[in-house]
Amino acid sequence: MDRPLSFTALRHKRLALTAVLFLVFGWSLLSVDWGPGLLHAGGGAMVVEIFKGLVSPTITLEVLKLGIHASWLTMAYATAGMSLAFMYAFVAGVLASGVLSNGKSAKFFSKLFFRGILGFTRSIHELVWSWLFVASVGLSPYAAIFALAIPYGGILGRIFADMLADVPLEPITALKTAGASRLQLLFYGYLPLVRADFVSYTMYRYECAIRSSAIMSFVGLGGLGYQIQLSLADVKYSEVWTYVYFLIALVILVDWWSSLVRRSLLNRAGKRNWGKASAMFAAVLVIVSWYYVYFAEGASLSSLFTKENADYAAKFFGGMLGIGEEIPAFMQPSSWGNAVKLTMETLVMSIMAIGFATIAAFLTVIPAARNIADGSLTSWKRWYDWPLFALVRVSYIFSRAVPELVWAMMIVFILKPGLLPGAIALALHNFGILGKLWAEVIEDMDPRPVRNLASAGASKWQCLFYGVLPAVLPKFLTYILYRWEVIMRTTIVVGFVGAGGLGQQFKLSMSFFHYSELTLLLLCYMVLVVLADFVSETARKAVK
Template structure:
């Protein structure tokens, strides 16, 4: 009894500490009427009017569908390369190709380091760098998606390979199988379903990421949203946002069925449907790459031309300041300003996860299926299913719109600063947190909750004495995980005037201050790695 009590005690104080840090972050905002633009209230009215009356004219819908296809083939092509990269580097990072302990350790350290760096930098930052190096090309968007998503997938693939049972592997080793035979006949058959399942989940995320490639001029739905916002045509903005939500939902449903079939126990059914899904996937990949190589004037081989090679060489030479006398990363004044911006970026991320947590906490219970169908409590109310459907739709709407697009809209209401960036990040992550929390409650053991309900406990007592203690560890884990993701994204919302490192990064790119870009990237990487370390340490403390 002592250990569970101590664990609950520790989690309670950890929760209080997180809320205290959130409260301190709010002090960085000057809470007065100056937060909102003079026309902010009018902008809200116009945005809401566009929300309820989108422009569904044939010309706008046709343009939106073409842009949706561009967004889709960016995501498909990027994920194709990401999976190839993740498969190769993930296997090397797992260390399973060598039996020598020292070689395995060195392989893990080096290749996990490669995966760590590539996944730490946001895909939009990669897009900026590729556009600066090779110009406006679809391949800039594709590589910008492939590198960070490959890093994320590779890390997960490596962990999957390291976590499988060792008995089948030892049996193959004792029979004299080579390392490659052990890989293809031992490791991969045990993890391939989980690999495909997680890759499909990341494909959903890649759709949203592909939409924001527009910010560096690479087309897609995000580009149309950005143009419509610039012209204050909010009815068109919402038309393109709705098309993006439909695209994300389509991928979400499709990947759900694929993941379901991978877990299907009936082998023949799984085999039959597996061939259908595989065929559809290959057709989609062929169509995506066909649109890039045939429908675009850019040729893949042109990326490896002498002109592009010279451009890339010049770009990286500028990044390290070979031709520059006063290098920003060697200036104490530049470091001082960058560290202040880094701290502001940290404050923005804490505010964002705090807002998202509060919003999810207030809405999660009505979104739980077990509460809607009265499995957790005996009272059946007709309105519970209506609330369930509305809040679940709110979660879908919230998480389907990328953070940058939320920021583009919010900046028309609030003046530039940390607050609009935090709100934009919170709006996107609120839907993700709410969905994850609702599923955590749906998966918990119902018997203790029913016992509390049967003795006459109120709804508040059921939640605070039954549900909350059981799901608190998972809630904390999801909060910390989303905070890591938010930390990567804070620099992106800064591009549209939300403050922090992102705003300065955009200015440095605009004025070709390459050594300043290098300095800001160093600060950004340090911040992301710090978030990973703090999050991992806190998750361990919460267990």
């Protein structure tokens, strides 16, 4: 049995991990040539044009109509995709948890097999899945829907399995004693205990699916991403920001709905009836979304199973297996050498991205905490605390509502293609997520030690440095590692627009029909994702 670490040993481990993270981030910066060649010749002027579009978006009737239609299409794809993802996650998550298995060996096999399936499906980014589906079945709405359903189902299923595995054993034992079957244990024991957590996390992933649905549009499917891409191609930044604002509004609306659902699950502020109304609204939204996809878009499932699609899919996946090639790319040492180099570039990009996001979030998180803005934590309050709180929180919403790919598409107009534009795009999106999570950590902390410091005469800054930061930094570190895992999966996305790494080569290989190269790149990408998961999980356990 492992002995718990002493406070001193744990503190030393955390300090050592922090030092390692700083050194690794410094090493990643050495991969960038910080000379004047970073900017495009007209990069400065492009910044001005982008900023002009930001403050003066196009508000014509035609653009607004397009924005409303594209927003609905984005939401319909996300809703349809998440409905499939939930069904897949529920079944696979229950089986991966082992709660339906009899005996240790059956439970072990069930966990190993189904967790392996969930791990594979979630390791590949949804944009990669959409490329694969478009290449095999064409520009069908189902390409976007399935591309969302598979990875999000894998993510949800893994969380569902963990939640079921962590259920307290006392109620389950009582039901077993009463003679309940495995299915009765599931429906009357496990599920009632995790229902609120299931719904809460599904709503959170639905928020993410809205952003991902917009990204799906970049492979030629309709939606907000498609309109943003067209406007960027025409260098119409005012239109770009109009569609971006539509996306931000959509994310804010879903976030508001999600917060109401979470409150109703916790029976806060008299929101009990909202839970039933929300469930009905969700059911109607799913039905309307599928009706729109099937009838308005004319996307019949039978159209996917034509002989033409079967032949094309066989050719595509056969090409990925190297059929028809004398020496497939994954059998060539030179191709492996290039793939390993791109893998290292992708790793470096992810480290730079989480480093930039961490620095930006750390510099802004203190004024973003509500209990610091209102003075309830440190007993210090200034007139500018609330305006600063509002400004930082709005920047967090703006930052995380815009997908990484949209940030990358704008940044490559300013900086020359390479690792730095990709890292900055990833950092901009994750800065808002990290900042929000960290601010909530400060808001949820025990205020008594900080108030004791304030009552002893400590200044506001002394309260922050000696009371707040030591208490929240361990959780900050956990969130940094968690977001790095997510960034690692997303690095391939920003590469699609020239930001370097595996993503850029993946797009080139797809464009030139080098399908066996796709297999090699996907193998390297999955190894990188699994490695990131392992390193992050090991580091988190070491400092708990």
